[in-house]
Amino acid sequence: MPNIRTTISVILLISSLSACSSQPRQVTASIPLVASIQEKPNKKEIPAQYWAALSDTTKNQLQHNKYQVHLGALYTSALGSLCRELTIIDDMAKVEKRVACLTSFINKQNEKEKAWFLEKEIIESTGYVEL
Numbered sequence: 001m002p003n004i005r006t007t008i009s010v011i012l013l014i015s016s017l018s019a020c021s022s023q024p025r026q027v028t029a030s031i032p033l034v035a036s037i038q039e040k041p042n043k044k045e046i047p048a049q050y051w052a053a054l055s056d057t058t059k060n061q062l063q064h065n066k067y068q069v070h071l072g073a074l075y076t077s078a079l080g081s082l083c084r085e086l087t088i089i090d091d092m093a094k095v096e097k098r099v100a101c102l103t104s105f106i107n108k109q110n111e112k113e114k115a116w117f118l119e120k121e122i123i124e125s126t127g128y129v130e131l
């Protein structure tokens with residue numbers, strides 16, 4: 001009987017080892033997770049007069065007649081956009097933190113364009129800070 005037990009043990013050991021050594025199946029995505037070029041976002045576009053300051057790594061404030069706007073460091077978002085945190089203080093000393101990102105899109109003339117947009121808050125709101 002030890003020969004049968006030994007044989008079964010060897011077969012089980014070989015079959016379990018061969019399962020571990022086989023290559024996993026290859027998976028390919030049929031739909032991209034993120035579209036690299038898209039239509040203009042449905043977000044609040046920041047006026048073009050502020051784009052240079054937002055893109056400038058040496059700037060830490062934005063000149064605005066209604067708000068004090070402090071600029072955080074530039075960083076690349078998970079979606080690959082250039083972004084910056086804005087700390088906005090109004091005349092009532094209310095502080096609001098928002099994120100602005102430089103986003104690429106295709107305009108109505110089918111041309112690639114970039115613009116700075118205020119990202120929506122995680123908790124959706126109906127209003128935007130007017131810059």
